[in-house]
Amino acid sequence: MMRIAVLASGRGSNFARLLEEQAAGGGVPYQIVLLGVDRNCPAAETARTAGLALYSAAARLIGMAEWERGFLAQASALGVEGIVLAGFMRILSPQFIASYRGRILNIHPSLLPAFPGRDAIGQALRHGVRQTGVTVHFVDETLDGGPIVLQEAVPVLAGDDEASLAQRIHVVEHRLLPQAVRLLAQHELQVTGRTVTILEG
Numbered sequence: 001m002m003r004i005a006v007l008a009s010g011r012g013s014n015f016a017r018l019l020e021e022q023a024a025g026g027g028v029p030y031q032i033v034l035l036g037v038d039r040n041c042p043a044a045e046t047a048r049t050a051g052l053a054l055y056s057a058a059a060r061l062i063g064m065a066e067w068e069r070g071f072l073a074q075a076s077a078l079g080v081e082g083i084v085l086a087g088f089m090r091i092l093s094p095q096f097i098a099s100y101r102g103r104i105l106n107i108h109p110s111l112l113p114a115f116p117g118r119d120a121i122g123q124a125l126r127h128g129v130r131q132t133g134v135t136v137h138f139v140d141e142t143l144d145g146g147p148i149v150l151q152e153a154v155p156v157l158a159g160d161d162e163a164s165l166a167q168r169i170h171v172v173e174h175r176l177l178p179q180a181v182r183l184l185a186q187h188e189l190q191v192t193g194r195t196v197t198i199l200e201g
């Protein structure tokens, strides 16, 4: 059983999805033991309701270095082995990433390397692409640039706006992220350079 911490800044629907999957039983190989947030957000409320350990510190007030120190202390006290970024709106320091290298996943609402950074769904719409999608990738020191674990395309339909496209992207996210976390927890992801091989269990 891999002990996982989730980091979020917003709605936390992906976080909630991971919790649901865990609660449904069915033998998931991970256990979410901690949520870290950098601001007050709905995700924090979900953690409180679920009775989950919550690291809630305002990064805007204390700075990111202090935020990371506090989080890492709590993560180590809880025996966290892997970290999932699910709508976490901050850049992590190279030292933080080094301390969990190869064990941090991020979910991004585009087919990377297209449209990294903020507002990926708006970027895709403004660019006029016919297909966008979802990427789950390992986090390294580059912005949304680490080795890709899972990707799935989502078509852009005539008349789509940000809300309608985001809704269809979320449906895919809620399936892809739990799948990637299961693979990480079962040690079925092997990274060679930029290539991630999925080892069949």
Ligand code: GRF
Pocket (backbone or CB within 6 Å): 008, 010, 011, 012, 013, 014, 015, 086, 087, 088, 107, 108, 109, 173
């Ligand atoms: C998702 O679209 C994710 O890809 C991006 O932030 C959003 C988080 O959504 N990184 P939620 O907070 O999980 O609902």
